[in-house]
Amino acid sequence: MSAWWFGALPAVRDLIDNQHSQATMQQPRTAVTMGQIPKELEPTRSVLHFFGAEVRRLRQTLGMSQADLGKLIFVHKDLIRKIEAAERMPAEELVNRCDDALSAGGALRRLWPMLERERRLRLSRDAAGSSVFRSEATDRPVLDWLLASTHDARRYRGDDEIASAAAEKLGQLRGVDHVHGAGHTYPDLAAVLDSDLDTLIARAPAVAAGFLELAGYEAVDLGADGRAQRHYLRALEIVTGVGDRLYGGYLIAVSLAHLALHCGDPDQAARLAAAALRGTEHQITPVVRATFRAVLARAHARRGDEAACAAALLQVEADLARGKPEDEPAWIRYFGEADLADEKAHCFFDLGLHELAQREATQAVTLLEPSRARRLAIDTALHAASLARARQIEHACAVGRRAVDHAAGLASFRSAHRIGLMMAELQPHADLPEVRDLAEYVHTRLPTLVTPHSR
Structure with missing residues (x-):
């Protein structure tokens, strides 16, 4: 069996x-x-x-x-x-x-x-709750950000020593998260937030917002969408208060909009990306604008609007071509050709353009750094799912094995979710030997992701 x-x-x-x-x-x-x-x-x-x-x-x-x-x-x-x-x-x-x-x-x-x-x-969708993502909960904070004047931003005392130490810690946690998944890093991150957040807000608000952004990203990786939203909104509140317009736009267009997509609300994702583009038009740099428009393309694809998605992706490519690393904020320099290929692969998958999805997923995996294990697992599993939808079952199973190998060392809900979606694509072909073999491989290769649920 x-x-x-x-x-x-x-x-x-x-x-x-x-x-x-x-x-x-x-x-x-x-x-x-x-x-x-x-x-x-x-x-x-x-x-x-x-x-x-x-x-x-x-x-x-x-x-x-x-x-x-x-x-x-x-x-x-x-x-x-x-x-x-x-x-x-x-x-x-x-x-x-x-x-x-x-x-x-x-x-x-x-x-x-x-x-x-x-x-x-x-x-x-029917009742408010703190444990779930709610699209409407973002509306007022985003409006506050849009209406805030940078001239009225709160002044804060800089402390290079505290900021440097905290920034170094944040960088370390990000590195571990990429390699091992949020299950390994969220406890340490939660400890920092519990003990040091107020101090960081007072002395190094940009770093405090960075910790909260990472906490939100990791909460998504642990399947805690409501907690992720609260982390992101707290970070947005901080950067709104200190007048960091551009990073506020990033939290809206990338962090919160991606979360809306993850929770099945592409309309909200499109609204958030558009609001961030409007609210940062005087500060935005080419690569930052590219990331905002990439999320907009994802929202169009999820809604089945192929023409709007294609137009947005063309703008993303043009923005990236104009970008110069030395002119971009440090927090956006991660976004490059590999990330663009990842965004395109998801767009084309949602639009049912499977040859294009497979091409871009392959490109993303080829360009990604080996340390980005979670992204490698997700993109490889997406590639396999696209092959399964195209009824290339044997090829899908071969690529699926590689996705499992990437996910094997991760404690990541998102990676597990993507592997599960890949297997769901193959479910109609469950009686084929290659699909049965892949199912057994997944079952035995990922024991660290499988823990009995404690009551």
């Missing part, structure tokens, strides 16, 4: 979120349609669809009926039908029971963190 895998987080999740649902099930999103023909699922549409498809596949492989499975896990067969049709969100206990009853070897259990995140994102 092949074991489908989906990455879970290391125990460091408890640092950022300890609120887990205790309910057995959630109410259905849509009315139930009765009938004898199983509902067609799209495993890549959502984690809930992937979970339902896997439960159905594993159940049918074992020759079980829905009633048989229901008896084994002590629920009605109608609940099994709704789970398999992606009409009901399971709770953790039900996921665990299905994993045991279907001999999934932990494959279903490891989907739980993603299912829980998806549940929270759905709930956030």
Whole structure:
């Protein structure tokens, strides 16, 4: 029996979120349609669809009926039908029971963190909460930034010794994060924020904002979208207060807009990128403008607007060609051809232009520094997913193995998520030998990403 895998987080999740649902099930999103023909699922549409498809596949492989499975896990067969049709969100206990009853070897259990995140994102559309990302929470801080006058910025006392030491620490944490993922660095970063943030805000606000930006980035990497948003907004508040217009634009157009994309709101991402472009038109440099427009291109692609996406990408290329490293702020110098190729690959994947997506993903992986392990894992997995959508299954599995190898040393929710999405693309071909082999490879190659969920 092949074991489908989906990455879970290391125990460091408890640092950022300890609120887990205790309910057995959630109410259905849509009315139930009765009938004898199983509902067609799209495993890549959502984690809930992937979970339902896997439960159905594993159940049918074992020759079980829905009633048989229901008896084994002590629920009605109608609940099994709704789970398999992606009409009901399971709770953790039900996921665990299905994993045991279907001999999934932990494959279903490891989907739980993603299912829980998806549940929270759905709930956030109807109710405010601190544990989830909410698009509307960014509106007032961005307006405050737009209306702020740099002439009225607060004066602050510089302290070179404190700023230098903190900046060095921040650089070290960034380096470890790139290589090992947020699971290794967030505890240290959280300790700095707990003990030193107020001092840094008073003496080195730019460094304080940098710590918060990294904390937000790492919170995303740990699957804590609400915490990431709060970190980013706190950083925006600081730079607004001290009149750092350009870095404020970066937090809006890159950090918060990428988070909006990650949480499924391309409209908000486009609004944020456009606001940052308008608000920095007198201070912006070519490479900074390129990063803002790259996010705008991503938002257009996610909305299916190919023409707008292409126009934005052309502007990004022109901006990069005009940029001079010595004229750019230090915090943007990371963005170059590899990052542009990464942004293009995601755009083309979302637009269904798979030959272009594969070309750009290959380019990104070729140009990336070996130390950027998480980005290598994500881009390689995206390449494999694109190949799977193009029905090049054997090639997709070969590239998928390389993605697993890149992810093997990481404690990263985002990398695990991308590997999971890659496997979801291959789910319709789960009976092919090469897909089964890849599933087993993922299951055995990434043990450090798999930890039992503590109750």
